[in-house]
Amino acid sequence: MxxxxxxxxxxxxxxxxDEQRRDFGVVVxxxxxxxxxxxxxxxxxxxxxxxxxxxxxxxxxxxxxxxxxxxxxxxxxxxxxxxAIAHAPEGKPLPQWNVAVKVGKIQKHLLVMGPRYWYQERGWRLTEPQPCLQVPIRYEQAYGGIYQQAVYQENPVGLGYVPSKTAEMTTSTPLPAPQIMSPDDPITEWGKIYKPEGLGPLAPAWQPRVAYAGTFNAVWEKTRWPDLPEDFQFDFxxxxxxxxxxxxxxxxxxxIELRNLSxxxxxxxxxxxxxxxxxxxxxxxxxxxxxxxxxxxxxxxxxxxxxxxxxxxxxxxxAIRVLEVRMRGGERWGVNRMEQVVKYPFLQSQQHHKKQE
Known part of the structure; x- marks a missing residue:
């Protein structure tokens, strides 16, 4: 070919x-x-x-x-x-501020804070956030993490995860608290489960991605390996x-519009x-x-x-003889020369067209 x-x-x-053992070609x-x-x-x-x-x-x-x-x-x-990195508006250190992303018809808002800590004083309490200029928007600064042997599967690399309010932890050392959260659900309670917030991609082993991977068990290993499980979904x-x-x-x-992210x-x-x-x-x-x-x-x-x-x-x-990737409408993007090599219309239909004799 x-x-x-x-x-x-x-x-x-x-x-x-695919999960039905049908082969297909891919161009990226x-x-x-x-x-x-x-x-x-x-x-x-x-x-x-x-x-x-x-x-x-x-x-x-x-x-x-x-x-x-x-x-x-x-x-x-x-x-x-x-x-991206969240930048405080007007370049002045602030204890907290909002950032926003808008892409077409969807938008997302985050609340970011300066460094703050959980400390023990008749229970767990939060310090006030320290003023700062920048906060990296990474899941390391969002809610999640590991508590003893318990892993928060939606964000294992985050901060502040505790399985329950009754979980016992005794330490005289202040513990870092999340700096990235939803403005509609700010992180204020020890032991409460929060949704991890961020703008980057999720690793394949994290939830909710891994839930779409399907069932990998002894039955799969015996009857389907190395093919995908029958319950695999491409949403993965x-x-x-x-x-x-x-x-x-x-x-x-x-x-695409970004606010306070540069x-x-x-x-x-x-x-x-x-x-x-x-x-x-x-x-x-x-x-x-x-x-x-x-x-x-x-x-x-x-x-x-x-x-x-x-x-x-x-x-x-x-029996495919030739596979071609073509482009239409690139004139204003500085690639109009690509339009000149197109000899056949494309993307008008997904049905096969017989070549004219």
């Missing part, structure tokens, strides 16, 4: 299998863009390569996920990942915080509006257009870059 890429984005093509493309405030994303000249494995902020298993690898075969919805590959999984797939041209109080930019698609050419002359969807948006605020990942699937087991 000949593979042609008529886009400026580095591609990867591989095969996968990763685009690198520069953030220019109040402007559309700017396509950079030197595109960065795809990421072959998950990248963590520190040691895997002991730190939060920073950059997700690009090897997911399929995502039902679009993930939004944001790596949606790695964003549940509040930042888009309701469906973004269409393009959506505006040195500039408001950072605003627009997603590209072009479309990618696959054109499959079989040995018998039949051709078929198939969609390639934008399913991952990674905003790297410290670098002022955005990484977009598109993914498309196609049938395998048939």
């Amino acid at each position: 000949l593979f042609r890429n008529f886009t400026p984005f580095p591609p990867l093509q591989f095969e996968s299998r 493309l990763r685009g690198t863009f520069e953030i220019r405030n109040y402007q559309p994303l700017f396509l950079v000249q030197e595109q960065e390569p795809l990421i072959m494995a998950d990248v963590y902020h520190g040691e895997p298993g002991k730190s939060s996920l920073w950059k997700e690898g690009n090897l997911a075969p399929y995502k039902p919805k679009t993930d939004i990942h944001i790596n 590959y949606n790695s964003a915080h549940p509040d930042l999984i888009y309701p469906g797939l973004v269409e393009g041209n959506e505006t 040195a500039t109080e408001r950072l605003q930019f627009k997603l590209p509006g072009f479309t990618l698609g696959l054109l499959v050419r079989w040995e018998d002359g039949e051709i078929a257009p198939m969609p390639v969807r934008l399913d991952t948006i990674h905003v790297e605020v410290p670098e002022m870059k955005v990484y977009l990942t598109w993914r498309g699937i196609f049938p395998v087991g048939e």
